[in-house]
Amino acid sequence: MGSLEVHDGEPVRRREYGPWRAGVLVGVYVLMGLHIAHWKLNGTTLAPLELNEVMYTLELGILTAGFILMLVAMVSVLVVGRFFCSWGCHILALQDLSAWLLWKVGIRPKPVRMRSLVLVPLGAMLYMFVWPQVERLIAGNPMPALHITTDESGWASFMTDDFWRNLPGVGVMVFTFFVVGFVIIYLLGSRSFCKYACPYGALFSLGDRLAPGKIVARRDGGGGDGGDGGDGGDGGMVDCSSCGICTAKCSSGIQVHQELTMYGKVVDPACLKDLDCISSCPEGKIGFGFTMPAFFTSLKRDDGIKRPRYDFTLWEEAILVGVFFVVLFVYRGLYGLVPFLCTLALGVIGGYAVVTCLRLWWMPHVRLNKFQLKIKGKVSRSGLVFGLLVVSGVGLTAHSSVIRYHEYAGWKAAGLVDHTEGIDERDVGVEVALSHLLFTKRWGLYVGDELIEKLGELEILAAQSMARGGDSAGALGRFEELAVLYPEVALVRYNMGVLLAMDGRYDEAISAYDQSLELDQMHVDSWNNVGYLLAMKEQYEQAEYCFRAAIERDPDFAHAHYNLARLLVYSGSPEEVEYHLGRAAELDPGAYGQSAFQP
Numbered sequence: 338m339g340s341l342e343v344h345d346g347e348p349v350r351r352r353e354y355g356p357w358r359a360g361v362l363v364g365v366y367v368l369m370g371l372h373i374a375h376w377k378l379n380g381t382t383l384a385p386l387e388l389n390e391v392m393y394t395l396e397l398g399i400l401t402a403g404f405i406l407m408l409v410a411m412v413s414v415l416v417v418g419r420f421f422c423s424w425g426c427h428i429l430a431l432q433d434l435s436a437w438l439l440w441k442v443g444i445r446p447k448p449v450r451m452r453s454l455v456l457v458p459l460g461a462m463l464y465m466f467v468w469p470q471v472e473r474l475i476a477g478n479p480m481p482a483l484h485i486t487t488d489e490s491g492w493a494s495f496m497t498d499d500f501w502r503n504l505p506g507v508g509v510m511v512f513t514f515f516v517v518g519f520v521i522i523y524l525l526g527s528r529s530f531c532k533y534a535c536p537y538g539a540l541f542s543l544g545d546r547l548a549p550g551k552i553v554a555r556r557d558g559g560g561g562d563g564g565d566g567g568d569g570g571d572g573g574m575v576d577c578s579s580c581g582i583c584t585a586k587c588s589s590g591i592q593v594h595q596e597l598t599m600y601g602k603v604v605d606p607a608c609l610k611d612l613d614c615i616s617s618c619p620e621g622k623i624g625f626g627f628t629m630p631a632f633f634t635s636l637k638r639d640d641g642i643k644r645p646r647y648d649f650t651l652w653e654e655a656i657l658v659g660v661f662f663v664v665l666f667v668y669r670g671l672y673g674l675v676p677f678l679c680t681l682a683l684g685v686i687g688g689y690a691v692v693t694c695l696r697l698w699w700m701p702h703v704r705l706n707k708f709q710l711k712i713k714g715k716v717s718r719s720g721l722v723f724g725l726l727v728v729s730g731v732g733l734t735a736h737s738s739v740i741r742y743h744e745y746a747g748w749k750a751a752g753l754v755d756h757t758e759g760i761d762e763r764d765v766g767v768e769v770a771l772s773h774l775l776f777t778k779r780w781g782l783y784v785g786d787e788l789i790e791k792l793g794e795l796e797i798l799a800a801q802s803m804a805r806g807g808d809s810a811g812a813l814g815r816f817e818e819l820a821v822l823y824p825e826v827a828l829v830r831y832n833m834g835v836l837l838a839m840d841g842r843y844d845e846a847i848s849a850y851d852q853s854l855e856l857d858q859m860h861v862d863s864w865n866n867v868g869y870l871l872a873m874k875e876q877y878e879q880a881e882y883c884f885r886a887a888i889e890r891d892p893d894f895a896h897a898h899y900n901l902a903r904l905l906v907y908s909g910s911p912e913e914v915e916y917h918l919g920r921a922a923e924l925d926p927g928a929y930g931q932s933a934f935q936p
Contacts, residue, residue: 354612362430376500398481417550423609431518436527448526458539513679534681542606552603553626583614604631657688672783694727747773793823827857861887895924
């Protein structure tokens with residue numbers, strides 16, 4: 338796509354890259370849809386191409402499809418610069434679409450310049466990819482060997498039947514896309530997520546500094562299509578009228594015309610190579626070409642390039658940073674839902690919103706996009722609404738911080754319970770974990786399946802502790818309550834069966850075990866115990882079926898082998914009795930000298 342224009346009496350061909358890039362980005366979403374459809378229809382598909390799976394490769398050595406995508410993208414960045422960001426990133430597609438829609442309705446988001454939060458992507462990148470390696474070195478652990486896994490290993494490298502294994506739910510995904518693709522653009526300007534939150538962008542920007550592929554000034558002034566590049570040189574003045582159209586067109590906020598004039602190329606690593614500047618040049622003097630890498634040229638402050646001033650004072654920046662970290666620590670993983678990247682964006686948005694709200698107190702004029710929040714010392718209706726929204730957000734964050742504390746303390750205590758051998762210590766840990774997690778369930782805004790499952794496990798342990806303390810009736814009553822609260826948890830019914838059998842209520846115990854097996858056919862203890870009770874009731878055929886079902890599901894279950902052997906003394910062959918007694922002795926030596934059944 339292109340057009341022929343006349344400039345200073347000379348024809349200049351301009352090629353429009355916007356439609357091509359839009360088509361490519363739409364194609365990215367089409368491929369994502371086809372990927373999901375293939376999984377739905379086939380049951381298995383290529384593992385999700387998620388860049389965050391790089392962490393599983395670096396930390397566990399699992400070679401993932403996401404790691405290979407990152408490797409390919411990084412190699413391309415080292416050669417041609419950050420084309421992947423503008424031509425292949427689905428998040429940037431959302432940002433550009435949001436900016437375009439806002440422009441269509443007359444909203445012009447103003448780019449916001451901050452000193453401190455521009456370091457967030459770099460910090461996030463170091464935290465995700467570098468810090469785990471530092472921890473490994475400190476602990477003295479070796480680097481993991483690269484290996485390929487399958488779903489049977491718990492994490493498939495390439496082909497998987499668990500497509501959503503590392504992806505949030507649909508609701509969380511939509512919310513994340515709304516935050517990183519619209520809200521942050523409206524408040525902080527186009528591509529602000531790339532600038533203030535994206536850790537992958539930070540990594541690619543480092544690679545871009547080493548890449549020979551650059552937007553360059555064409556000394557011959559011809560072409561302008563970027564295809565043949567032209568030679569922009571590595572310094573010195575070029576024949577550019579400095580009209581600034583390329584800078585105005587740049588969605589990344591780069592002083593394009595100034596950098597081309599000073600260096601003959603764009604040296605700012607924020608350049609995403611969307612080629613809009615090439616399309617916009619009326620003189621056709623911008624192209625894409627290969628030249629010397631920029632390295633750290635963009636960090637110079639004495640190059641004569643006029644850069645926009647920062648929008649906040651140092652004190653305001655301090656508040657921005659403080660709010661950012663509060664939001665990051667409170668919301669990251671809250672309720673097991675909020676993804677890390679979404680939290681980074683929320684932190685930047687929260688810091689900006691709080692400082693803007695505070696300005697209503699100490700500045701005579703405050704504006705937010707199209708809305709005049711305060712004018713001549715008087716807060717407008719829009720300002721009141723904005724202030725109310727920010728105060729509500731602060732209140733939500735305060736509530737979430739309390740929930741986050743109890744979540745953290747509860748899950749930490751629950752983790753210790755899993756690794757505590759002493760019964761008394763474990764019982765104390767169970768009570769601590771229950772107190773925190775029950776608070777989370779009661780006062781939190783969302784209760785997830787993982788929390789319900791963990792609470793069920795802890796409640797079972799607490800009721801078992803009651804039974805060990807001699808309060809069998811109280812424990813049984815508690816299990817009956819848990820059966821109502823957690824109707825899908827098989828262990829509740831199993832423990833009811835144990836207590837009912839201990840109380841001599843065998844028919845009720847058999848019924849409880851049957852209910853446990855309806856929920857979990859793989860629970861071998863229920864098969865063994867119900868078989869034991871059936872044998873006591875002289876229902877030998879049914880008992881034999883239960884013992885064999887337990888062994889079929891767990892061939893190394895010594896109790897079931899022993900009980901089946903004792904049963905077959907009366908109805909089976911001597912060879913089979915000898916086999917099962919031998920297996921029981923082999924699996925649990927010295928435990929089976931008695932003549933009674935072992936439940």
